[in-house]
Structure formats: C-alpha cells, structure tokens
Amino acid sequence: MFRWFWGFLRRDRYWLVGALVLTVICSALGMVNPMLTGILVDKVILGRDFGLLWPLLGLLIGATVLRMTLRWMFVMTFENSSQRMVKALRESLFTRLQHLDFAYYDRTRTGDLMALMTSDLDMCRHTISWVGYQIFENVLVFIFSVTVLFTIHAGLMAVLLLVTPFIALATFFLAKDVRPQFSKVRAQFSKLNSVVQENIAGNRVVKAFVREQEELRKFRVENDEYRQRNLDAAAVWGKYIPIIEGFSGLLMVIMVLGGGWLILENQMTVGSLVVFTGLVWALTQPLRMSGWLINDLQRFVASLERIYELSRVESSLKPSAHPVALPEGKAKGRFEFRHVDFAYAKEPILSDLSFTVESGQTVGIVGPTGSGKSTLVRLLARFQDPTAGQVLLDGIDLRDWPLERLRPSVGFAMQDVFLFSDTLEGNIVFGNPNATVEEAVAASKQAMAHDFISRLPDGYDTIVGERGIGLSGGQRQRVALARLLLADPPVMVLDDTTSAVDLETEQHLQETMRALHGKKTMFLVAHRISTIAHADLILVLGKGRILQKGRHSDLIQEPGWYRDVHFHQLGLEVGDDHGAQ
C-alpha cells in the first residue's frame, strides 16, 4: 500500500530530499538567534565591546533572512510536491470511478465516495505537505536545542527536562481524548444535516399534514444535541490546554529562579540566561506538537487504507479476450439474446431470455415491478454482463465490442433523470458536444421540450441541476429525451421515460417515437400499454422470464397478464382477482 502511494510521489523524490536538507539547515539556523542574543548581552552590553555590535547584528539579521527564505522554499516545495501527488492520485481515482460498472454504484453511496475523494485525499495531501516535515523539524529542533542548552549549563537543562514529559503527556491525552469527541460532533452533524435535509425534501408532506411543530421538535432535539456535542469537545480542550500552558509557563519560572541563582553563584552569565529564555519555545513546541502529529499519522494511515481499497476495485466488465474486427461506422442495431441469465448476489434476476430484434424494429417491454425490465435493458449497453448466455449486437457478442464503440451506439433515457449543473443547452448536447444550437433546438422540439424551455427567462441558457433551478419531473424527462435524440444513436432505450409527462404531451412524444420506427432500433419499457401498442415485438416479463411474446393484436387475444392489464387500463375490470403474474 505504501509502495503504491510512493508511486505518486516518486517523481518528486529529489525535490523532497532537497527540502529535507533545507529543513535540517533551517532547524540549525533556528539556534543562531538566541545564541547571538546571548553573546550580544554578554560581550556588547555587559562586556562593553561595542565594536562587535554591527557584526553581530549583521549576523543576526542575515541568519534570520536566510532562515526565513530557506524555510519558505522548503515549505513551498513540500506543498508543491503534495499538490502534484494529490492531483495525480485524484485523477487516477477519478478515472477508475468513471469506468466502474453499474453494480458498483448500486451498492456504493455517493456520499461515501465524496468523503473519500475529498477528506481522505486531503489527509494524504496534508501528510505530505505538513505532517511529514513537521515531525522531522520538531525532532531536529528538540535535539538541537537540548544540545545547545546542555553545553551552556547541563544542570539547569536537566531540571527543565524533568518538566517536559508532563507537557508531552498532556498533549498526548488531549489528542487522544479529542478525537472521539470530534467524531461524535461529526456524527451529530450528519444527524442534524439529515433532519434538515429530510424536512426540506419532504416539505410538501410536512405542510399537507400540518406537522410544522412536530418537525420543529425533531429539529430541536438534534440541534440541542449538536450544541452539546460541541460543548463536550470544547470541554476536553478546556481540560488539557490550561495544563499544557501551565507547564510551559512553569519552565520559565524554573529558568528565572534557577538561572538567577546560578548567576548569583557566578556559575552562569546573564547572556546564557538570555539564550535559555530564547530557546525555551524550542523545548516546548515539539512536545506540544507530538500528540497531534501522532494523531495525524494515524488518520493518514486510515485514509490511505480507504483510498487504496478504492484503487483496487475492479470493474466486472473485462475487455475482450478475442477482439474482432468491427466494421467501420455506427452499429446497425440488430440485437439477439441467446439464453441469457443474469443473477445478482446469486439471486436470479433474468433466466433464459432468448429473442431477436431486427435493425429498425421497436420492442416493448412490460411486466410488474421486479420482473427484470430494467436489468434487461442494462445488458443492452453492457452496463452489466450476463451470468450465462450471450447478447449480440450485429451478430457480435457485446463482450467483444470495445465499450467506447458500443455505448455511443446504444442511447438511454431513463425514468429517473439526472441533469448536470449546466445550461439546458449544455445538457442537451451532452451526448453530442459538437452539435450546433439549431440542432439542439430541433431535438428539443421533437422532445416537446422547446416550448417550456423558451418560456424560461434565460431560455436555453438557464442553468439547471444542483447549482441551478429546479425543473419538474416531466420537464426533466423531456430534456433527457432531447439529449438522447440529439445524440442520435442507432439503438434507443427508453426506460419509462414519459411517466411524469402529461397525457397530451405524451401523445406528441409517441408520434415522435413512431416517426423513428424503421430508422432506429427502439426498446421501450413502459407501464402504459398504449405506449408500446405499436411495437413490432412485445415482451411480457415476469420473475425474470418471458411470459408472453408477440404483437399487441395477438397478445390481447391471449388470456394472461397482458390482456388483463390492457383491459384494466382501459377501465374495464376483467376477472377481478386474476393473479398479476
């Protein structure tokens, strides 16, 4: 895992080594100022050797400028390398995510992936840009300052060293105790977040049942709890921080008392005491940091484990083992299913499907929920592979098609429409970025979307999606349809695309669909029989099998699910409790 991670840093290894060298130099230079000040006090102020003033001040300023410049350089080097690393890492994960199959997204929450791609990645960046050199620098500063002070007066230094472990201990406990508090705050935050989010999403239900007071009560519980969690976390800080500060202050007391006494005993100069006061931060700072740095390292390892896990996820769609030479141009659109089975987690969803669709034909797929309609159409563009059997397009097994050729040939418009935060025009041209504005408008007209779009204040420039305005379900479905029509693939799959569209509009859309008959291979998944009545082939699915197959005119003659539903939708009850399957 660490080797894999190192792969993203490797190209910057010389920069990193250089930055580490600079860190050593800076830590050493950090000792210069207090020492020079000590000499100034002893030699110039007290020793009255005024000739030394300018050289010493020159050194003091020079050392500071040099140290600060070098420090800026190495800090920026670490930042730069961490940025390059995280960018490469993020892009590699993104590419992987883009290619993972539907099955992965069905079982993975977007929120979890977002957390991984933002906070976990940031933890990696933070480790390279800050944690790493901080550990190194603090250890160096501590060693250097202890050495310097020991050479000045070992006895005083030894007494100071007695106090330091308490600082380290308090920091360690603080870091340890604060972490669970933070995760409690975070957990409560997400509870609060979901109460508010549900309230907003369900605002119609809240209003319909006049439950505003009940909602306020639910909200208050979480809001109170959130405040309490924050105060609990603050209490942990309140417990340790004063202790840490107190011990750090105690060092100063010891120095003044011990140092003063040593000066009185003529065992130490005033300048040496000044060096001690100047370097006391160098003793306490590393200790104050230690707990946090250990904490950060632990979090880094946990984040890296999650990232590594994602980087190992494989798409179940393997590239073809026997690539075949495909004819140039678009697919013709002849589909064949040969004894296709599909199972999800060992549970059969589709069993033994066989049928053939000629290029330009329309297929209607109907059946109760859970009968496998959506799974079937997902196989068409190889979002999933069948567990057994074969799906062929133009006589070639889908697994032998390169995905980048197959998918543009099979276009989808789904029931649950996703629009990107972009202009309406940008969404419509999504599948065909080179389309002209005129073409986008033409497709919108076909999809019955033009009228409502042109009524919007910004027309086709209206931004929709999460960062723009909201559209109704039926409007979104029509935009998705326009998107599909503009992409103009030889095979079109409409998975209950008009469920939220009103009747009159649907009538027009059906005319659009019928006009494509013969030109496109169409798969229509629908609940309304009227939507698919004109199909060349109607498949009635039930529990993953084809129950009935044929044309509308034939199927309404056969007793069975299709006829029942047809008459029911006409408003005629036939054989009331005849089972749905």
Place this chain on the structure above:
Amino acid sequence: MARNKYDVDEDLNQEFNVHAVRRILAYLKPFRRPVTGAVALMVTASFAGLLPPWLIQQALDVALPRHDLGYLILLSFGILVTVLIGSVALYFRIRVMNGIGQNVIHALRTDIFTRLQELPFSYFDSRPHGKILIRVVNYVNSLSDLLSNGLINLIADLFSLAFIVGFMVFLDLRLTLICLTVLPALFAAILLMQRRQRRAYQDLSRKQSNLNAYLHESLAGVKITQSFAREPENESIFRRVGEAWRVSWMKAVGILFATWPIIEILSVLGVALVYVAVVDWFRDAISVGIIVAFVGYIWRFWAPINTIGAFYTSLVQSAAYLERIFETIDEPVGIIDAPLARDVSTVQGEVEFRHVDFSYDTGVPVLEDMNFHVKPGETIALVGATGAGKTTLVNLLSRFYTPSAGTILLDGQPLDTLTLASLRRHVGVMSQDNFLFSGTIADNIRYGKLDATDAQIEAAARSIHAHDFIEKLPDGYATAVSERGLRLSMGQRQLISFARALLADPALLILDEATSSVDTETERLVQKGLAKLLQGRTSFVIAHRLSTIQNADRIFVMEAGRIAETGNHTELLALGGRYARLHGVMV
C-alpha cells in the same frame, strides 16, 4: 452559448454588509453578562501574560546586581502566579466563549429552520434543496468561530496592544518611540498580507467548491456519462478543474507562508534597532534588563495585530454567509391568518369557487373566472395538459396561495376567515412524491396522527390493503425505511402514504398525480386502497390514469385556466370533445 458551468465560480457576494453584522450582534444580547465576564477575564489574562518580561527585567536589573536572592524568589513566584492566572483564565475562556458561540448559532439555526416551516412550498420548488440545506447547516456553522473566538479575542487584543505600549513606555519612553518606528511597517505588512491572503483564499474556496461540485455530479451522474461514453471528456474537465484548484492553492499558501517570514524579519529589525539605539545613544542610561524586556515586548507585538487582521478577514467572509441566512429568515411567508380568523372543528366537505381568478407574480393569468360547486363526498377528477392550472386550483384549496379575485368557500365559509392550521388539518394533500421520512414504517404511518396507537396504525394499513406486504417485510411495521435502507417499490411507498393520509382522516382530500408513478402490478392494489380512502370524502384527483378518472363523480377538463368540459366519464365521451380525444391517448 456558455456550455460548461462547472468552472464558473459561484458568486458569494463579498461586499461587506454592516447591517448583517449588526443584526448578528443582537443575538449576543441575551449573553451580555457572560460576554462582559469573558472580556474582563481575557483582559486580566492578557495583562498577566505581559507581566513576565517586566518581572525578568526586575530580576536582571535589581535582584541580580544586589545579590538579593529573596527578591529573586519573590519575582519567580510572581511569574508563577501570572502563569496560574493565565491557565485559569484560559480554562474559563474556552468554556465561556464556546458556550456563547454555540448558543448563538443554536438560536440562529432555530430561527432559520422555523422560518423554513412557514415558507410556502413554492420556495422549495424554485431552488435546489442543496442550496437551502447549506444555509441552515454549513453557513450557520461557519459563524461559530467568528462568534466564539473572534469577537472576544478582538476586544482582548485591542487591550493587549494598549498594555504592551504601556509597559514599554513604563520601561523607557525613548526606546518605545524608537521601536514604534518599526511598528507602522509591521502593521502595514500584516494588513497588506492579510488582504492579499483573503482574496487568495476566497478564490481558493470557489475553486474548491467547483471541484467538489464537479466531483459530486460526476459520481451522481456516472450512469449517464457511461451511457453516452463521455468518460474521456469528463476526465479532461476534471483535470482542468483540479488544476485550477491546485494553482489557486499554491498562490494562496505562497502568500500565507510569506506572512510569517516578513513579520519575523521586521521584528528582528526592530530588535536590532533597539540594540543600536542602546549602544550608540543611551550607552549608560539603559540597563540590560530593560533591553531584554523590551525585546520580549517587541516579540509579543505582532500576535494581536495578526489576530485583528484575521478577525477582519473572517468577518468579511462571514458577512456574506450572514446575508444569505438573513435573506432566508426575511423571506416573506406570503399567507398568514387573517386577524379574525377562527378555527374550524368539523368539516362536511362542501366546496364552492365563486369567480376565482389567480395569477402568479408575473401577471399572466393561470385561472380565470372559476365557478363550481362540489357537494360533500363528491370525487372530482381534474384533467388537462401541464400548465392548464390543475395544480394551482388544488393549491388554492389548502390556501398555499390566495386567489387574486373571487372567493373560495368551504362549507359556506370563505377560506380566508379560517385559520391556516385548522384548514390544512382538514385538507389532506398527497402529491407525486410519496416522501417517507427515515424511521420505521409505523413511524411513517403515524405521521398522519401523532398519537395513533399501533392498533390504529395496523387498522389503517389493513383497510387500504397495505397490511399484507408490510407484514411480510423482515421487521414488519418496525422495518426501517430510509433513502438507502430498504428498497420499497413505488407502489409500496404509495400505499404507506395512503395509510398515513387515512389515519389523518381529512374531510377533503387532494391527490395531485399521486398515482402516476405506480406500476401496473400494484395499481390494482392501490386502486382498492384509493377507493377506501376516497369513501365519504370530498376529493379532487389530478391523474393520468384512466381507471382513476373514470370512477370520479365528475370530471373537469381544464384548458388554459378555465374549465372547458364537465361531466362524468360517459357523458364526456358522448360529448366527443377534448376528453374524448384525451381518452384516445390513454387507451
């Protein structure tokens, strides 16, 4: 036409709004005493914290030359006391300030959430929910630091600066004046850096939000991307957005990391100046203790200036958030109870529209001169194209909107003479999204009547034929439903929301396309439930389903804000008009 909106920075207006800041200060009012206490504590602590350099000066100049060990011990004890005072003050500061900050954001969040409960759903429909959510949760949170630390620190730091100068003057006026020549440079440098830093970080936060937004959309829309084989294009957009973030980051940290060196170098120059002054001008007049103490104070000078600058930065940033928050709190509710409105207790369900007109703000009429009378218990189906005014009509019934002209009467009472809460309790609305709250199925049904017993819940579920499927679920009525938990089918969700509505038992029921997403399989089941639900209630049904429509007592065919045809199914078919044509589509 602009095509990619991922790289357009979201504009959080950064104009400084004094009004918003003044308004948040009002939230601090109830905490006047703890705030005063905290400030007093901080001032004491900062005074105590500034004493040690002076005590050290006393040690170097008085105790040591006089070989006065007693005084040295006394001075050390003095430092110990300042350390203890500092620690205790720190302890209280952390507790008190967090307490105030958390209480204020708690109050602010309650206010904004309360307002959200009062806002009409047109408010929720006209903007993405994420934008509302971020105001209630994230923006409010971002204020906590400003309120808890920023404000009190600011006051304390102003005192600190005054104390430092005071101590310096007390030690030596001439050296103070010399030192103060470096201070303007220090001051200017810090403020300048802070300003550049602020701009850089504003830019960075926009780039960050672009990156996150693009990432989120790519994940949420991955199926679309894959089906259009747009992966390479998306990756290049992602690289671009990521690169913009990286550049912005490097710029921001470049400035951030330059701030400290500049402060350090300027401080060293100040220290050098003190030495030069002492040696060249006041060679014999100034003691070593004063020099050491002076250098100590110079080093303490930059911290308060830096915090004041940082406070300003976060104030400007938070002012933008505050503005958004107050914008929501100030959003007009629109419809409120009339002064003499009274509660309705029982409702028969007689509805009458008299010359009702309605138009939204735009002035385009949505409903024109609606006149009809509905008897208690009647079922009315509303049919017509999108935009014909069906939803508007039913929204007027529960007074989510008020007619621009005309009167709506319920049981002969004009709607605006009734209190909103009592009216809406009698008017049940079921819309297309059968929203279920996270919780158990029983909880969701109980939402219709909060004090319902388990037996009542089961009875409601039974009578609309939902009991059978609920009982078959792993935990029955205690099965948890959530966004990702149990996957209920649309039809099942529908039945649960029917049970919820049945339990609420409204006299008037509105179904706004409530059955449109039900699949054929469950439709018959739902039909039975629906029939039970409609029994004995006045109901308005907007539906696509022929089966639902044709059972209605009367059908209103709406067109462009008017009722074009009325009658029952058979009558309208016989009429051969618009309804007959629509019927052709449905069949």
